[in-house]
Amino acid sequence: MTASLSVSELLYGHGQPLFSPLSFACQPGKIWAVLGANGRGKSTLLDTLTGVLPALGGQFSVDGGVSVVPQSFRPAFAWQVQDVVLMGRARHVALFSQPSADDRQQVAKALSQLNISALAQQNFGTLSGGQQQLVMIARALVSGSQNILLDEPCSALDLANQQVVLQLISDLAHRQQRSVLFTTHDPTHALQVASHTLMLLPEGKWLAGETDDVVTDRHLHQAYGVPVRTLTLDDYPRQVIAPLFSIER
Numbered sequence: 001m002t003a004s005l006s007v008s009e010l011l012y013g014h015g016q017p018l019f020s021p022l023s024f025a026c027q028p029g030k031i032w033a034v035l036g037a038n039g040r041g042k043s044t045l046l047d048t049l050t051g052v053l054p055a056l057g058g059q060f061s062v063d064g065g066v067s068v069v070p071q072s073f074r075p076a077f078a079w080q081v082q083d084v085v086l087m088g089r090a091r092h093v094a095l096f097s098q099p100s101a102d103d104r105q106q107v108a109k110a111l112s113q114l115n116i117s118a119l120a121q122q123n124f125g126t127l128s129g130g131q132q133q134l135v136m137i138a139r140a141l142v143s144g145s146q147n148i149l150l151d152e153p154c155s156a157l158d159l160a161n162q163q164v165v166l167q168l169i170s171d172l173a174h175r176q177q178r179s180v181l182f183t184t185h186d187p188t189h190a191l192q193v194a195s196h197t198l199m200l201l202p203e204g205k206w207l208a209g210e211t212d213d214v215v216t217d218r219h220l221h222q223a224y225g226v227p228v229r230t231l232t233l234d235d236y237p238r239q240v241i242a243p244l245f246s247i248e249r
Protein backbone atom coordinates (compact mmCIF):
# COMPACT_ATOMS: atom_id res chain seq x y z
CA MET A 1 0.00 0.00 0.00
CA THR A 2 1.24 3.52 -0.78
CA ALA A 3 2.39 5.57 2.20
CA SER A 4 0.33 8.68 2.98
CA LEU A 5 3.13 10.13 5.08
CA SER A 6 6.55 9.74 3.62
CA VAL A 7 9.85 11.17 4.88
CA SER A 8 12.97 10.90 2.74
CA GLU A 9 16.46 12.01 3.81
CA LEU A 10 14.81 14.76 5.87
CA LEU A 11 16.96 17.25 7.76
CA TYR A 12 15.05 19.19 10.39
CA GLY A 13 15.70 21.38 13.42
CA HIS A 14 15.86 25.01 14.50
CA GLY A 15 18.67 26.23 12.22
CA GLN A 16 20.90 23.16 12.62
CA PRO A 17 19.77 19.62 11.71
CA LEU A 18 19.06 17.58 14.85
CA PHE A 19 19.64 14.21 13.11
CA SER A 20 21.37 12.53 10.25
CA PRO A 21 19.04 12.38 7.21
CA LEU A 22 15.80 10.80 8.38
CA SER A 23 13.66 8.41 6.31
CA PHE A 24 10.51 6.46 7.14
CA ALA A 25 7.03 6.00 5.70
CA CYS A 26 3.62 5.58 7.32
CA GLN A 27 0.92 3.70 5.42
CA PRO A 28 -2.84 3.87 5.98
CA GLY A 29 -3.77 1.54 8.83
CA LYS A 30 -0.36 1.81 10.47
CA ILE A 31 0.63 3.49 13.73
CA TRP A 32 4.07 4.99 14.33
CA ALA A 33 5.28 5.86 17.82
CA VAL A 34 8.08 8.41 18.18
CA LEU A 35 10.30 7.91 21.23
CA GLY A 36 13.22 9.99 22.46
CA ALA A 37 14.53 11.84 25.50
CA ASN A 38 13.41 15.33 26.51
CA GLY A 39 14.55 17.95 24.03
CA ARG A 40 15.59 15.34 21.47
CA GLY A 41 13.35 16.68 18.68
CA LYS A 42 9.95 14.96 18.75
CA SER A 43 7.80 18.12 18.72
CA THR A 44 10.14 19.75 16.20
CA LEU A 45 9.56 16.78 13.88
CA LEU A 46 5.78 17.29 14.13
CA ASP A 47 6.20 21.04 13.52
CA THR A 48 8.22 20.23 10.40
CA LEU A 49 5.73 17.67 9.07
CA THR A 50 2.85 20.12 9.56
CA GLY A 51 4.66 23.00 7.87
CA VAL A 52 5.09 25.15 10.99
CA LEU A 53 8.88 24.92 10.55
CA PRO A 54 10.65 24.72 7.17
CA ALA A 55 12.64 21.55 6.49
CA LEU A 56 16.41 22.09 6.30
CA GLY A 57 16.89 19.48 3.57
CA GLY A 58 15.49 16.32 2.04
CA GLN A 59 11.80 15.77 1.42
CA PHE A 60 8.55 14.70 2.95
CA SER A 61 5.04 14.31 1.60
CA VAL A 62 1.71 14.19 3.41
CA ASP A 63 -1.28 13.03 1.31
CA GLY A 64 -4.94 13.31 2.29
CA GLY A 65 -4.61 16.12 4.82
CA VAL A 66 -3.01 16.22 8.22
CA SER A 67 -4.49 16.95 11.60
CA VAL A 68 -2.33 17.58 14.64
CA VAL A 69 -3.10 17.22 18.33
CA PRO A 70 -0.72 19.64 20.05
CA GLN A 71 0.55 19.20 23.60
CA SER A 72 -1.38 22.26 24.64
CA PHE A 73 -3.76 24.78 23.10
CA ARG A 74 -4.73 28.22 24.35
CA PRO A 75 -7.70 29.59 22.40
CA ALA A 76 -7.82 33.37 22.00
CA PHE A 77 -11.45 33.50 23.16
CA ALA A 78 -13.59 31.78 25.78
CA TRP A 79 -14.68 29.06 23.36
CA GLN A 80 -17.02 26.32 24.44
CA VAL A 81 -15.65 22.79 24.12
CA GLN A 82 -18.05 21.96 21.27
CA ASP A 83 -16.82 25.00 19.30
CA VAL A 84 -13.16 24.01 19.78
CA VAL A 85 -14.00 20.55 18.39
CA LEU A 86 -16.07 22.09 15.57
CA MET A 87 -12.92 23.95 14.44
CA GLY A 88 -11.68 20.51 13.35
CA ARG A 89 -14.39 20.56 10.65
CA ALA A 90 -13.07 23.85 9.19
CA ARG A 91 -11.84 22.42 5.90
CA HIS A 92 -15.26 20.82 5.26
CA VAL A 93 -17.22 24.08 5.78
CA ALA A 94 -17.38 26.42 2.75
CA LEU A 95 -16.27 30.03 3.16
CA PHE A 96 -18.97 32.23 4.81
CA SER A 97 -21.14 29.14 5.47
CA GLN A 98 -22.43 27.76 8.75
CA PRO A 99 -21.39 24.29 9.92
CA SER A 100 -24.02 21.71 8.85
CA ALA A 101 -26.11 19.39 11.03
CA ASP A 102 -23.71 16.62 9.98
CA ASP A 103 -20.71 18.66 11.21
CA ARG A 104 -22.41 19.09 14.59
CA GLN A 105 -23.37 15.43 14.71
CA GLN A 106 -19.74 14.43 14.16
CA VAL A 107 -18.69 16.73 16.99
CA ALA A 108 -21.25 15.09 19.31
CA LYS A 109 -20.04 11.62 18.25
CA ALA A 110 -16.37 12.46 18.90
CA LEU A 111 -17.18 13.90 22.34
CA SER A 112 -19.11 10.73 23.14
CA GLN A 113 -16.25 8.47 21.94
CA LEU A 114 -13.97 10.23 24.40
CA ASN A 115 -16.58 10.15 27.21
CA ILE A 116 -16.63 13.96 27.47
CA SER A 117 -20.14 14.77 26.15
CA ALA A 118 -20.93 16.40 29.51
CA LEU A 119 -18.23 19.01 28.85
CA ALA A 120 -19.71 20.17 25.49
CA GLN A 121 -20.85 23.57 26.71
CA GLN A 122 -18.06 24.28 29.16
CA ASN A 123 -15.46 26.97 28.58
CA PHE A 124 -12.41 25.13 27.20
CA GLY A 125 -10.06 27.33 29.25
CA THR A 126 -11.58 26.16 32.53
CA LEU A 127 -10.89 22.45 31.90
CA SER A 128 -8.09 20.42 33.47
CA GLY A 129 -5.02 19.64 31.34
CA GLY A 130 -6.21 16.07 30.78
CA GLN A 131 -9.72 17.15 29.78
CA GLN A 132 -8.23 19.68 27.35
CA GLN A 133 -6.10 16.91 25.86
CA LEU A 134 -9.22 14.78 25.24
CA VAL A 135 -10.97 17.75 23.58
CA MET A 136 -8.01 18.29 21.24
CA ILE A 137 -8.12 14.61 20.29
CA ALA A 138 -11.87 14.97 19.55
CA ARG A 139 -11.00 17.91 17.27
CA ALA A 140 -8.58 15.72 15.29
CA LEU A 141 -11.15 12.90 15.10
CA VAL A 142 -13.71 15.10 13.32
CA SER A 143 -11.17 16.50 10.84
CA GLY A 144 -11.43 13.57 8.45
CA SER A 145 -7.71 13.99 7.70
CA GLN A 146 -5.89 10.89 6.47
CA ASN A 147 -2.90 11.61 8.70
CA ILE A 148 -3.27 12.20 12.42
CA LEU A 149 -0.23 13.39 14.36
CA LEU A 150 -0.46 13.50 18.17
CA ASP A 151 2.14 15.15 20.41
CA GLU A 152 2.24 13.20 23.70
CA PRO A 153 -1.52 12.53 23.65
CA CYS A 154 -1.45 10.66 26.98
CA SER A 155 0.91 12.91 28.92
CA ALA A 156 -1.80 14.46 31.12
CA LEU A 157 -4.13 11.46 31.27
CA ASP A 158 -4.97 9.04 34.07
CA LEU A 159 -4.66 5.30 33.41
CA ALA A 160 -8.31 4.86 32.33
CA ASN A 161 -8.13 7.75 29.88
CA GLN A 162 -4.77 6.51 28.57
CA GLN A 163 -6.59 3.31 27.60
CA VAL A 164 -9.42 5.33 25.97
CA VAL A 165 -6.95 7.30 23.87
CA LEU A 166 -4.74 4.32 22.93
CA GLN A 167 -7.89 2.41 21.91
CA LEU A 168 -8.96 5.36 19.76
CA ILE A 169 -5.53 5.52 18.14
CA SER A 170 -5.88 1.82 17.37
CA ASP A 171 -9.42 2.29 15.95
CA LEU A 172 -8.34 5.25 13.81
CA ALA A 173 -5.72 3.08 12.14
CA HIS A 174 -7.40 -0.32 12.03
CA ARG A 175 -11.07 0.60 11.47
CA GLN A 176 -10.73 3.88 9.59
CA GLN A 177 -7.44 3.15 7.81
CA ARG A 178 -5.93 6.44 8.89
CA SER A 179 -2.18 6.88 9.27
CA VAL A 180 -1.30 7.74 12.84
CA LEU A 181 1.93 9.02 14.37
CA PHE A 182 2.21 9.87 18.05
CA THR A 183 5.05 10.94 20.32
CA THR A 184 5.30 9.49 23.80
CA HIS A 185 7.52 9.21 26.85
CA ASP A 186 6.07 5.79 27.65
CA PRO A 187 7.74 3.04 25.58
CA THR A 188 5.08 0.60 26.80
CA HIS A 189 2.53 2.62 24.79
CA ALA A 190 4.62 1.98 21.68
CA LEU A 191 4.58 -1.77 22.44
CA GLN A 192 0.84 -1.65 23.06
CA VAL A 193 -0.41 0.04 19.89
CA ALA A 194 2.36 1.01 17.47
CA SER A 195 3.15 -1.25 14.51
CA HIS A 196 6.27 0.85 13.93
CA THR A 197 8.53 3.02 16.03
CA LEU A 198 10.93 5.86 15.31
CA MET A 199 13.47 6.09 18.13
CA LEU A 200 15.46 9.32 18.34
CA LEU A 201 18.90 8.66 19.86
CA PRO A 202 21.77 10.87 21.07
CA GLU A 203 24.37 12.25 18.65
CA GLY A 204 21.98 12.66 15.74
CA LYS A 205 21.31 8.94 15.40
CA TRP A 206 17.90 7.34 14.94
CA LEU A 207 16.25 3.96 14.40
CA ALA A 208 13.04 3.31 12.47
CA GLY A 209 11.26 0.04 11.86
CA GLU A 210 8.86 -2.48 13.32
CA THR A 211 8.23 -1.80 16.99
CA ASP A 212 9.43 -5.23 18.16
CA ASP A 213 12.80 -4.64 16.47
CA VAL A 214 13.24 -1.04 17.64
CA VAL A 215 11.85 -1.05 21.20
CA THR A 216 14.41 -3.30 22.87
CA ASP A 217 16.24 -3.05 26.21
CA ARG A 218 19.50 -2.13 24.47
CA HIS A 219 17.97 0.60 22.29
CA LEU A 220 15.97 2.08 25.19
CA HIS A 221 19.15 2.25 27.26
CA GLN A 222 20.82 4.03 24.36
CA ALA A 223 17.89 6.48 24.03
CA TYR A 224 17.46 7.37 27.70
CA GLY A 225 20.74 6.39 29.37
CA VAL A 226 19.01 4.37 32.09
CA PRO A 227 18.81 0.58 32.42
CA VAL A 228 15.50 -0.76 31.21
CA ARG A 229 14.00 -4.25 31.22
CA THR A 230 11.33 -5.54 28.87
CA LEU A 231 9.05 -7.87 30.81
CA THR A 232 6.89 -10.66 29.45
CA LEU A 233 3.87 -11.44 31.59
CA ASP A 234 2.01 -14.77 31.77
CA ASP A 235 -1.49 -13.33 31.46
CA TYR A 236 -0.97 -10.32 29.15
CA PRO A 237 -0.28 -10.53 25.42
CA ARG A 238 2.10 -7.55 25.19
CA GLN A 239 5.46 -6.92 26.79
CA VAL A 240 5.80 -4.04 29.24
CA ILE A 241 8.79 -1.83 29.98
CA ALA A 242 10.22 -1.38 33.47
CA PRO A 243 12.95 1.20 34.15
CA LEU A 244 15.46 -0.23 36.64
CA PHE A 245 16.06 2.86 38.76
CA SER A 246 18.26 2.26 41.79
CA ILE A 247 16.86 4.74 44.30
CA GLU A 248 16.55 4.34 48.05
CA ARG A 249 13.02 4.70 49.36
Ligand SMILES: Nc1ncnc2c1ncn2[C@@H]1O[C@H](COP(=O)(O)OP(=O)(O)OP(=O)(O)O)[C@@H](O)[C@H]1O
Pocket residue numbers: 014036037038039040041042043044045
Ligand atom coordinates in the same frame (compact mmCIF):
# COMPACT_ATOMS: atom_id res chain seq x y z
N1 LIG B 1 11.66 27.79 19.07
C1 LIG B 1 12.84 27.20 19.22
N2 LIG B 1 13.98 27.82 18.85
C2 LIG B 1 15.17 27.22 18.98
N3 LIG B 1 15.35 25.99 19.47
C3 LIG B 1 14.25 25.32 19.84
C4 LIG B 1 12.94 25.88 19.75
N4 LIG B 1 12.04 24.98 20.20
C5 LIG B 1 12.76 23.89 20.57
N5 LIG B 1 14.08 24.10 20.37
C6 LIG B 1 15.16 23.14 20.63
O1 LIG B 1 15.03 22.04 19.72
C7 LIG B 1 15.38 20.83 20.37
C8 LIG B 1 14.24 19.84 20.22
O2 LIG B 1 13.13 20.30 20.96
P1 LIG B 1 11.72 19.55 20.93
O3 LIG B 1 10.73 20.43 21.60
O4 LIG B 1 11.44 19.11 19.54
O5 LIG B 1 12.05 18.27 21.81
P2 LIG B 1 11.06 17.12 22.34
O6 LIG B 1 11.72 15.82 21.99
O7 LIG B 1 9.68 17.33 21.83
O8 LIG B 1 11.16 17.36 23.89
P3 LIG B 1 10.14 17.06 25.12
O9 LIG B 1 10.06 15.56 25.23
O10 LIG B 1 10.86 17.66 26.28
O11 LIG B 1 8.81 17.71 24.81
C9 LIG B 1 15.72 21.18 21.82
O12 LIG B 1 17.10 21.27 21.93
C10 LIG B 1 15.06 22.53 22.02
O13 LIG B 1 15.78 23.29 22.95
